[in-house]
Amino acid sequence: MLISLSTFIICFILRSLIVQLTCILLGYKEKNSRIIDIFLISMIALPNVLMLHSQSITSFAAKLAIVFTYYIGNFFLYCIIFRKINFKILYMYLLTINTPQIYANITKQIFSENRFSDLLAFTLEMLVLGGILLYIKTKKYDVFVQNLISVLPKRLYILILALSYIASIFVMGSSRPNHELYIKVLLVPSMVGLIFALFSIIRISVSEAEKSVNINVLSKQIENQIDYYNKINSIYDEFRCFRHDFKNHILCLRSLISAGETERAIEYMNEIEVLSSVEKKKYDTGNIIIDALLNDKSEKAMASNTKLEFSGLVPTTGISNADLCIIIANAVDNAIEACSKDSSGNEKIIHATADFKRGYFFFKTENPIFEMVKIDDKNRIITSKADKSRHGFGVSNIIRVAKKYDGSAEISTDNNIFRLDVNLLLKNETIPQT
Structure with a gap:
């Protein structure tokens, strides 16, 4: 017994x-x-x-x-x-x-x-x-x-x-x-x-x-670099088009003013102003590379009925555009992926804010989540992706860049909201913006 x-x-x-x-x-x-x-x-x-x-x-x-x-x-x-x-x-x-x-x-x-x-x-x-x-x-x-x-x-x-x-x-x-x-x-x-x-x-x-x-x-890093350089080429193309159109507009205005057609010149200027307002981008971060990036991500977010809202300013010195793209692109991509898992059809909003002062750059995102997200004590996400080999790639890259600038990246969840906070020290020397 x-x-x-x-x-x-x-x-x-x-x-x-x-x-x-x-x-x-x-x-x-x-x-x-x-x-x-x-x-x-x-x-x-x-x-x-x-x-x-x-x-x-x-x-x-x-x-x-x-x-x-x-x-x-x-x-x-x-x-x-x-x-x-x-x-x-x-x-x-x-x-x-x-x-x-x-x-x-x-x-x-x-x-x-x-x-x-x-x-x-x-x-x-x-x-x-x-x-x-x-x-x-x-x-x-x-x-x-x-x-x-x-x-x-x-x-x-x-x-x-x-x-x-x-x-x-x-x-x-x-x-x-x-x-x-x-x-x-x-x-x-x-x-x-x-x-x-x-x-x-x-x-x-x-x-x-x-x-x-x-x-x-x-391979993913190479894809990001190619995407980054494609965005730069796109911006340069826009500049070339703007310069070409600007010269034509100046010639037309000069001809009208020389001919004494002041009223027609004013009407022409109004037309240009209306045209420029239509073509104005949705984002004005102070950094044209990030403007282009956010516009591209916004279009992708719309596919899952998600709105990308941004407020604040992004620096143009003290950090390379490539590193800025790694932080912001990965953060927004993760947020868009999280929102895409909602099957209700309701509109979702991703909030992104940025600021830089006293030599520091601050970036933060908030987005809703529709499944349980686990975060270990080493600030890593336990992914739900089927492809485990790419688990946590986005967050790990953000952390890597933050450490490069003596900063940090913290992730947290609360009330079905995922938050990312990035703080880093901007460098005093000029960073080559390639």
């Missing part, structure tokens, strides 16, 4: 740790109340106690019911906890139901065959998982682990699962009496070698994934 009770308590703690670890690895949240979760985890832990007594049960139907409850029932209980049925939960389940057998066979070899071996196996697994979970939470590696999981190639998931079952078969097969000496000599080194090989494969795969991410980042 005491062993059964101890097994139930340890298995309950173990399954609770597995649920918490699943939440971290997959970024899930428990959807039920604490009481319901305690009941569900208890139902998951109970079959472990029944399995201890399955050898004394002679009825085949009873044994089949216990096995069915243990394997199939537990999977659906996990699905109920997370209110999801998908391959990720199935994968975690297949991975976690295999490990107890490995621990059990190891403890049987180390502590010899006795009635406490299964209890020791569950205890060992609980301590290992508890240590991993404590380390992740203490170091606040939740987001790092989620990002690491997201960049692992799919083939590696299959390899990890296959290796765990191969290890289980190896340990189970080696528990035969005639292999006892062989096991005591080679079991632990073999398991250590297997774990080392697995982590080496993971390290190489992560390194390759990071290289892929860096390539994507560099």
Whole structure:
């Protein structure tokens, strides 16, 4: 009775740790109340106690019911906890139901065959998982682990699962009496070698994934630079057109005045004024590059029924136009993307403000959000994008530029509003505006 009770308590703690670890690895949240979760985890832990007594049960139907409850029932209980049925939960389940057998066979070899071996196996697994979970939470590696999981190639998931079952078969097969000496000599080194090989494969795969991410980042930076230079060329074209039209207007006015047609000259000037007011851009930031940028972003925002409002001034010295474009373009792009996730059809407004005084530049954006946004303690967004490799690219670039100018970029959410605050120190020397 005491062993059964101890097994139930340890298995309950173990399954609770597995649920918490699943939440971290997959970024899930428990959807039920604490009481319901305690009941569900208890139902998951109970079959472990029944399995201890399955050898004394002679009825085949009873044994089949216990096995069915243990394997199939537990999977659906996990699905109920997370209110999801998908391959990720199935994968975690297949991975976690295999490990107890490995621990059990190891403890049987180390502590010899006795009635406490299964209890020791569950205890060992609980301590290992508890240590991993404590380390992740203490170091606040939740987001790092989620990002690491997201960049692992799919083939590696299959390899990890296959290796765990191969290890289980190896340990189970080696528990035969005639292999006892062989096991005591080679079991632990073999398991250590297997774990080392697995982590080496993971390290190489992560390194390759990071290289892929860096390539994507560099590609995006090149795209931004090309876009920036295209905007400059567009502005130069407008200047050339203006200069050409200006010369023609001056010639016409000079001819009218020389001919004494003063009234017609005044009418002509009024027509020019009306024409210029029609062609006047929606934004006047004091920086023609940013004016063009905001006009371009405003057109894109209109596609999702979003209005881009701007107030304030943007400097023309102390910071390069390229860096200004990185900050403002990424901030506005993120805001537009957030607004595009609204399916109500209502108008959304993005508020952007800028100012510079006493050698500092201040830029701020506010936009509505229509899904939960997580921000970790390192000022990083946990993205909802399917393409995880480009996660947080915009914000990370803004932070990079802010640090370049001894400044900072802070992000926050409140009442379904996302806020970005950028403060940076303008440089005294003239920045080449290429």
